[in-house]
Amino acid sequence: DAKTTQPNSMESNEEEPVHLPCNHSTISGTDYIHWYRQLPSQGPEYVIHGLTSNVNNRMASLAIAEDRKSSTLILHRATLRDAAVYYCILRGFKTGANNLFFGTGTRLTVIP
């Protein structure tokens, strides 16, 4: 499975936008880019995913580079509740299975 590279940690001030980067230079044409976050003492939570085009939902935006070798998760206004570990994951499709393989993610600290 193709790997992703994320910074170990980032900080943001409350109510400011946050851009979380992810590099995935070995991505294949059928790999979806998934983002999950894990709040302290909770299970991972789905944030957003995309294939080629930028995506928006109520939680965040996902900006995908034209060559798909990198992507950025955008939180438009960070709140204290957004402090979590954010995982960027490539989910490839194989016949009968399409598992998620987690790395160590980016720990986001939100400063009041």
Next chain:
Amino acid sequence: NAGVTQTPKFQVLKTGQSMTLQCAQDMNHEYMSWYRQDPGMGLRLIHYSVGAGITDQGEVPNGYNVSRSTTEDFPLRLLSAAPSQTSVYFCASSYSKGLRDYGYTFGSGTRLTVV
């Protein structure tokens, strides 16, 4: 909808004991998976299932068994618990339709300590 329900939330076992971690989902999801998360680490895939009656191994399957007799349930069995299996266990499920991708829903976890 309850989503993905895991029981128990906490468990302490003695070395050599066996137990079953329960996972149930009410979203009619085909895919279900079990992960473990050790302190300060990301999640590692133990076993997964692409539908009732079909299971397969993930990254770290040793010491664990699974079965999938119904779409809703995907129990994880520890046959003979070892201290190395002390971890937080997460169950997850996902819908699948053709090649369209959907997100996973995770349970809240079972914190297992083996002494």
